[in-house]
Amino acid sequence: MKIKESIFITSSSALEQCPPPIKAEFAFIGRSNVGKSSLINMLTGRKNLAKTSSKPGKTQLINHFEIDNTWYLVDLPGYGWSKVSKQKKADWGKMIEEYLLKRENLECLFVLIDSRLPPQNIDYEFITWLGEKGIPFIMVFTKTDKQSKSKFQSIKAKHLKRLKTDWVDLPVLFESSAIDQSGKKELLKFVQEVLVDLKK
Ligand code: GTP
Numbered sequence: 001m002k003i004k005e006s007i008f009i010t011s012s013s014a015l016e017q018c019p020p021p022i023k024a025e026f027a028f029i030g031r032s033n034v035g036k037s038s039l040i041n042m043l044t045g046r047k048n049l050a051k052t053s054s055k056p057g058k059t060q061l062i063n064h065f066e067i068d069n070t071w072y073l074v075d076l077p078g079y080g081w082s083k084v085s086k087q088k089k090a091d092w093g094k095m096i097e098e099y100l101l102k103r104e105n106l107e108c109l110f111v112l113i114d115s116r117l118p119p120q121n122i123d124y125e126f127i128t129w130l131g132e133k134g135i136p137f138i139m140v141f142t143k144t145d146k147q148s149k150s151k152f153q154s155i156k157a158k159h160l161k162r163l164k165t166d167w168v169d170l171p172v173l174f175e176s177s178a179i180d181q182s183g184k185k186e187l188l189k190f191v192q193e194v195l196v197d198l199k200k
């Protein structure tokens with residue numbers, strides 16, 4: 001699948017402000033600065049569709065993009081950003097939790113993980129919660145251009161070990177780089193397969 005048209009629809013600070021849930025939705029989440037907004041730009045082939053920054057905490061609202069008049073891509077704020085007040089953290093937590101638990105057209109959540117880091121508790125606690133709540137997700141290792149293949153393979157092995165301790169069926173895993181565009185074909189193929197299944 002190739003994306004032809006991507007349109008920014010709206011930024012919402014609460015579930016009830018989101019566009020009507022009438023199109024299949026795929027949302028991106030993960031720690032601040034992991035590359036969620038950059039991956040959305042890479043997949044859509046648009047440099048500045050989603051706002052990115054080298055400083056964590058850039059995306060602060062639920063951002064909807066309509067793709068080819070058929071489905072939504074959603075850019076979410078990151079978690080685990082330390083330079084933020086307790087109140088703001090609690091507000092974001094509430095906003096994202098409500099969105100994840102109640103957004104009826106959310107077909108799959110893409111949980112982004114920095115490919116340079118060994119397993120982090122914050123990510124694993126989050127996916128455990130997704131499992132408990134029955135929210136479908138896949139994992140995407142980002143920024144693979146930043147290190148050698150062999151270094152990444154050893155990090156990935158650590159993740160697989162950690163995943164196997166918690167999960168009977170392992171989540172689907174992807175690798176990506178917003179710089180060299182790796183993972184684009186695979187991720188879009190995944191979306192297309194979900195969309196085709198929905199039509200059946
Ligand atoms: P928040 O909105 O703050 O939660 O961050 P985010 O997850 O949306 O990250 P964003 O896409 O803004 O990227 C953060 C930084 O990482 C930026 O400086 C990007 O240029 C950089 N970056 C993102 N993806 C990649 C990648 O695949 N490779 C490299 N080398 N840098 C990347």
Ligand code: MG
Nearest residue numbers: 036037058059
């Ligand atoms: Mg962002």
